[in-house]
Amino acid sequence: MKIELNSVYNPEVPENKWYEVWEKNGFFTSSPDAQKKPFSIVIPPPNVTGALHMGHALNNTLQDVLIRWRKMRGDNTVWVPGTDHGGIATQNVVERLLAKEKKTRHDLGREKFLEYMWNWRREAGDQILRQLRKLGCGCDWTRTRFTMDDQHSRAVTAAFVELYQRHMLYRGTRLVNWCCRCDTALADIEVEHVERDGRLWHIRYPFRPDQPLPEGSSNCVVVATTRPETMLGDTAVAVHPDDPRYKDVIGKILILPLMNREIPIVADPAVDPTFGTGAVKVTPSHDQADFEIAQRHRLPHEMVIGFNARMTDRAGRYAGQSLAECRRNVVNDLTELGLMEKEDPYRHSVAVCYRCDSIIEPLESTQWFLKTTGGLAGRAAQSTRNGRVRIFPESWEKPYLQWLDHNRDWCVSRQIWWGHKIPVWYCLNCSQFTEEQLQLLAKDPGFKGETAKMILRNSSGEPIVRVQEPIVCPHCGREEIIRDPDVLDTWFSSALWPFSVFGWTGPRQRTPPPPEGTVIESKDLAPQDYYYPTSVLVTGHEILYLWVARMVMMGEELASEVPFRHVFVHGIVRDKQGKKMSKSLGNVIDPLDVIKKYGADALRFSLATSAVPGRDMQLSDENFLAARNFANKIWNASRFVLMNLEDYTPADIPLATRDLADRWIRRRCAETVGAVDELLGQYDISAAARRLYAFFWNEFCDWYIEMAKIRLQDRAHPGRRAAQQTLVETLDGVLRALHPIMPFITEELWQSFRQTTGQPVGDTVSLMTASFTGSPSAEETGDEVPRSMGFLMDLITSVRTIRSEMNVPIAKTVDMVVRFGAVNGMAESAKTLLKSHEIVIQRLAKVASIRSDETTVRPAQSASAVVGPLEIFIPVGGLIDFEKERKRIEKEIGLLETDVGRVTQRLENREFLEKAPSAEVEKTRERLLDVQSKLKRLKGHLAVLV
RNA sequence: GGGCGGUUAGCUCAGCGGCAGAGCAUUGCCCUUACAAGGCAGGGGUCAGAGGUUCGAAUCCUCUACCGCCCACCA
Numbered sequence A: 001m002k003i004e005l006n007s008v009y010n011p012e013v014p015e016n017k018w019y020e021v022w023e024k025n026g027f028f029t030s031s032p033d034a035q036k037k038p039f040s041i042v043i044p045p046p047n048v049t050g051a052l053h054m055g056h057a058l059n060n061t062l063q064d065v066l067i068r069w070r071k072m073r074g075d076n077t078v079w080v081p082g083t084d085h086g087g088i089a090t091q092n093v094v095e096r097l098l099a100k101e102k103k104t105r106h107d108l109g110r111e112k113f114l115e116y117m118w119n120w121r122r123e124a125g126d127q128i129l130r131q132l133r134k135l136g137c138g139c140d141w142t143r144t145r146f147t148m149d150d151q152h153s154r155a156v157t158a159a160f161v162e163l164y165q166r167h168m169l170y171r172g173t174r175l176v177n178w179c180c181r182c183d184t185a186l187a188d189i190e191v192e193h194v195e196r197d198g199r200l201w202h203i204r205y206p207f208r209p210d211q212p213l214p215e216g217s218s219n220c221v222v223v224a225t226t227r228p229e230t231m232l233g234d235t236a237v238a239v240h241p242d243d244p245r246y247k248d249v250i251g252k253i254l255i256l257p258l259m260n261r262e263i264p265i266v267a268d269p270a271v272d273p274t275f276g277t278g279a280v281k282v283t284p285s286h287d288q289a290d291f292e293i294a295q296r297h298r299l300p301h302e303m304v305i306g307f308n309a310r311m312t313d314r315a316g317r318y319a320g321q322s323l324a325e326c327r328r329n330v331v332n333d334l335t336e337l338g339l340m341e342k343e344d345p346y347r348h349s350v351a352v353c354y355r356c357d358s359i360i361e362p363l364e365s366t367q368w369f370l371k372t373t374g375g376l377a378g379r380a381a382q383s384t385r386n387g388r389v390r391i392f393p394e395s396w397e398k399p400y401l402q403w404l405d406h407n408r409d410w411c412v413s414r415q416i417w418w419g420h421k422i423p424v425w426y427c428l429n430c431s432q433f434t435e436e437q438l439q440l441l442a443k444d445p446g447f448k449g450e451t452a453k454m455i456l457r458n459s460s461g462e463p464i465v466r467v468q469e470p471i472v473c474p475h476c477g478r479e480e481i482i483r484d485p486d487v488l489d490t491w492f493s494s495a496l497w498p499f500s501v502f503g504w505t506g507p508r509q510r511t512p513p514p515p516e517g518t519v520i521e522s523k524d525l526a527p528q529d530y531y532y533p534t535s536v537l538v539t540g541h542e543i544l545y546l547w548v549a550r551m552v553m554m555g556e557e558l559a560s561e562v563p564f565r566h567v568f569v570h571g572i573v574r575d576k577q578g579k580k581m582s583k584s585l586g587n588v589i590d591p592l593d594v595i596k597k598y599g600a601d602a603l604r605f606s607l608a609t610s611a612v613p614g615r616d617m618q619l620s621d622e623n624f625l626a627a628r629n630f631a632n633k634i635w636n637a638s639r640f641v642l643m644n645l646e647d648y649t650p651a652d653i654p655l656a657t658r659d660l661a662d663r664w665i666r667r668r669c670a671e672t673v674g675a676v677d678e679l680l681g682q683y684d685i686s687a688a689a690r691r692l693y694a695f696f697w698n699e700f701c702d703w704y705i706e707m708a709k710i711r712l713q714d715r716a717h718p719g720r721r722a723a724q725q726t727l728v729e730t731l732d733g734v735l736r737a738l739h740p741i742m743p744f745i746t747e748e749l750w751q752s753f754r755q756t757t758g759q760p761v762g763d764t765v766s767l768m769t770a771s772f773t774g775s776p777s778a779e780e781t782g783d784e785v786p787r788s789m790g791f792l793m794d795l796i797t798s799v800r801t802i803r804s805e806m807n808v809p810i811a812k813t814v815d816m817v818v819r820f821g822a823v824n825g826m827a828e829s830a831k832t833l834l835k836s837h838e839i840v841i842q843r844l845a846k847v848a849s850i851r852s853d854e855t856t857v858r859p860a861q862s863a864s865a866v867v868g869p870l871e872i873f874i875p876v877g878g879l880i881d882f883e884k885e886r887k888r889i890e891k892e893i894g895l896l897e898t899d900v901g902r903v904t905q906r907l908e909n910r911e912f913l914e915k916a917p918s919a920e921v922e923k924t925r926e927r928l929l930d931v932q933s934k935l936k937r938l939k940g941h942l943a944v945l946v
Numbered sequence B: 001g002g003g004c005g006g007u008u009a010g011c012u013c014a015g016c017g018g019c020a021g022a023g024c025a026u027u028g029c030c031c032u033u034a035c036a037a038g039g040c041a042g043g044g045g046u047c048a049g050a051g052g053u054u055c056g057a058a059u060c061c062u063c064u065a066c067c068g069c070c071c072a073c074c075a
Helices: A012-024 A054-072 A087-100 A110-135 A150-165 A228-233 A288-297 A313-318 A323-336 A372-385 A394-405 A435-443 A450-457 A490-494 A527-531 A541-558 A591-598 A600-610 A621-643 A660-681 A685-713 A720-738 A743-756 A784-805 A825-836 A838-845 A882-908 A910-915 A918-943
Strands: A038-042 A076-080 A169-179 A184-186 A191-206 A220-225 A236-239 A253-256 A261-267 A279-282 A340-353 A360-370 A390-392 A424-427 A481-483 A534-540 A564-570 A814-820 A847-853 A862-867 A870-875
Touching (some): A012 A110, A038 A527, A054 A110, A054 A564, A054 A660, A087 A110, A150 A169, A150 A541, A169 A288, A191 A228, A228 A313, A261 A279, A279 A288, A323 A340, A490 A541, A591 A600, A591 A621, A600 A621, A600 A685, A621 A720, A660 A784, A685 A838, A784 A825, A784 A862, A825 A838, A838 A847, A862 A882, A882 A918
Antiparallel strands (some): A253 A261, A814 A870, A862 A870
C-alpha cells in the first residue's frame, strides 16, 4: 500500500468520512434480539433552546463511549436519541426573540405563538441532532423522538389520566412559587435561593386601645420583616406560646397600621423567640410558614399581591402599585406615622426563578399536584436502598435519598403556553360559577386573559379528566365544556421518557421479568420489555432530583419497573475559573469550535479524561491541545508501523521466537485493555482514558517502537517478521480499546491496517463492530519479562543521563565498560541480557562498544552509574566535568542514604516484622540489600573520581 | 441550620494504606527518515494545619482553617 498519511493528523478527513459509513451500514440501529444481551441507553434529551454546549458534549461523549464499548463487547446496544420541548426554558428563549421585534406572546395570541414555537423547535432540534453526529455519537436515529411528538403526547395524557384515577394527581389550593415574569407556577425544586443584601424593618403594631393590657406593657407589639409591603395582607401576629414577653398578650387584638384592620395575637410553636423581636407578622397568602400558621389558627387570608406582581384591590390605597413602589410607600407612610421603629441592614436568601432569575412570589393559587409524598417517593427511595437502581459514584446516593425522603408534593401545572395541555375540562354548568364569573368568562371565549384563567383554575366543580376530549359533560350531559388552559411541567413529560421512547402509551399489565440468567425464547418481544429497564442513565448531577428521581417514580408507578439499573452521575463542566459555563457569563466554550480547531476525537478524549467520578471539571484550551497532541501521536505511531509493513504477511509467530520486547509489549497491551475494560465497567472513564494514554505513549511509542526499529530497519533482519507481527497485533489491540473514546481516528487507522495487512476491507467491516478485546491476549505470566525489560530500560536511561549530564553530543557515540558484581543469579541474567540486547543498548543509548567482565578497572575520565547488579562506566574523555559528576553521584547517594535509613528503621522495628504481611517484609529486605549494594558501589565511584 | 466535595509541583489535576505521579509551564541538549503537535535528560513537593488509629498515613478517623456545591418554610 502506498503511504499517503500526512505527518500531521488532519481530523477533518476521517470525521467527514466514517460517520456516514457507520450510519449507512446500520451500525447504530438495533432491534430486539433474544439471542443477544441488550444494552440500552436513552439520551437525556437536550432542550430545544439552542445549540449544544460543552455539558451536552460531555454527557453524550460518555454515553457514546459506553455504547461503543458494549457494542464491541457483543451486546445488542441501542441508544435512543431525541430532544425535549423544554417548557419554560424554550418559551423564554422564543419570547426573548420576540422581544427583539418589540412583541410579546400576547400580541401573537396563543395559536400564532405556538406556531412560532414549532418553527423554532424544528430548527433548534435539527441543529442539536446534527451536532451530536459531529461529535460522533452512535445514536439509533431511526428511533429519534421528541417530547411533544404524537406518541409521547399520548403517553403524557395517558399518564395524567391514570395518575388522576389512582388519586395521585389532585387539584389543590396552596401557596405556590409564582414567577411573575414567566407568568406561571413553579415546583419547589425549580426555585433557587440566592443570598442578597436587604433590610430588616421593625414595625410597631399598636394594640386596640379598649383592651386591658398587663402592667408595664407598651402600647404596641414590634414585628420584624424583610418585606414590609406584605403587611397589608397580615391577618395576625404570632408569638411563641412560652415566650414570657408576650405570654400575657396572647389573644389580644392589634390594629394593623395603614389598613386599620383588627388582627389577633396568636401563639404558635413555629415562632422562633430568639429571632428579631420574637413576634412575627402573619401573611397567610404570601408566606409559606404563615400559610401554615394560618391553617392552624383558622386565620383569614388576604391576597394583596396579584399574579401580575402588582398590589391587588385588597391592598387599599396601594392597589395597582408595583411591589417596589408599594414597599417604598409603606415604609414612608409608617415612618410618617411614627410606627417604624428601626431599619437594619440584613442579608438573607431570596427565592428566584431557575429559568429567569426573577424573584419568586409565594402566591395562593389552585394548581395540580402529583402526590409524591409517601408512596411514590418512598418507593423510589426503596429501589435504590435495595439495589435495584444503583448510583455511580456512590457518593451521590445519600443526597439523592435525602431529597426523596424530604419530598413534598409536586406542582405539575404551568400557566405557560408551550407544553402538553393538561387533559382537563370543566363543565360551565357543574362548576358552580357565579353569575359574575360566567359573564367574565363569556367575555373571553378563548380563556386567554388572566381573569378567565383564574376563574377556571379556581372553579369548584369536579374537573373532567379524560384521554379523549369529552363532547358533553358526563355529569349533566350539557355541552358547555371548556378545556383547562394550563400545560404540564416539562419534567412531568420527561419523567416518562425512558418508557415512552420504547412505545409506552398507557399502563398495561406486565409479566414479572424472568429470573436472572434465563434464556428468553420469544422472538418478538415488545421493545419495552427487551430494552426496558434501560441499562444505565448518564447524567449530570444538576438534574438528579429534577429528572432522575422523577423518572424512577414514574417508571415504577406506570411501567411497573424502574427505568434504569444504573445511574452514572458525572460532573459539571466549568471554566478555567471554576465557574459554571453560561451564556450570561460569556464563558462558554462551543464544542463545535473545539471540534473545528482540534478535532472531535481530541474533544472527546479531553472530556473523557476529565470525567473523574464525582468531580466537576474545569476545561480550557490546554486540555484540548494535549488531547490533540495525543491524537497526533497515535497518527504518527501508526504511520510508522504502516511504513514498515510493505513486505508484511500475517504470521503466527510462536512466543518462543519473539523478542523480550515483543513479549513485554504484548503483555502490557493485554493488561491495559483488561484494565480499561474493567474501568469502563465501573464508569471510571477518566482512569480508562489515562491508562490508554500512558500505555500508548510511554510504553508503546517510547520503548517498544524504538526497540523494534532495529529489527525493522534492516530488511534482512531475522527478527523483522516478529517485530512486524507484534506491531500489528499491539496496534490492533490498542486501537480497539481506544475506539470508544476516539472513534474517528481509530477507524481511519484500523481500516488502513486492514488494507495493508491484507485483511478484508469493505463498508461492512468496521472497528465499530469488531471485538473489544482483540489480540494480543495475555499469555505471558510471571515477572521475568517485566523485570528484564525494566532492567534494560534502567540501563539505557542511565547511560542517557550520563550523556546528557556530560554534554556528549547526540551524534557522538560512547563506549561502555561494565563491571559485574558478585556472581549470582541476578548478575548472570543481567549478563545474558546485556549480551542478547547489545544492539538495542547500542542503538537506544548511542553506545559504540560494550566491554564487560568481573574485574574491570574504572577507566580514566569516566562517568559512572549503578544499575541493578552492574556498574557501568562511560569514558567521556575531555568532556568529563568532575564537579558535575561528583554532584550527580552525591545527590544519588543522598537519596539512597535516606532510603537505607528508612528501610533499616523499618526492619529494625519488631512490630513491623511481626505484624506486617510477610511478603511486605520480604520485599523490604530485598530492597535494603539492593539499596545498600548500590550505595556501596556508588560511594566507591565517588572515592576514585579523579 | 443540615449534607457533600475540595485543599498534592508555578498552573490544571490524578493517586486514596507499603519508594510522591501526569499534562501544561520551566532548564539543558537534539529538526536522530513515525511524530518539533516531537525526542532525550533534568529541576521543582513538610501531599492545608493539628491530633489520633496503624508495624506503616497524601491515603483511614476526629477537629480546625479556607474554598466550592447541594438541600432547608429562619420572619
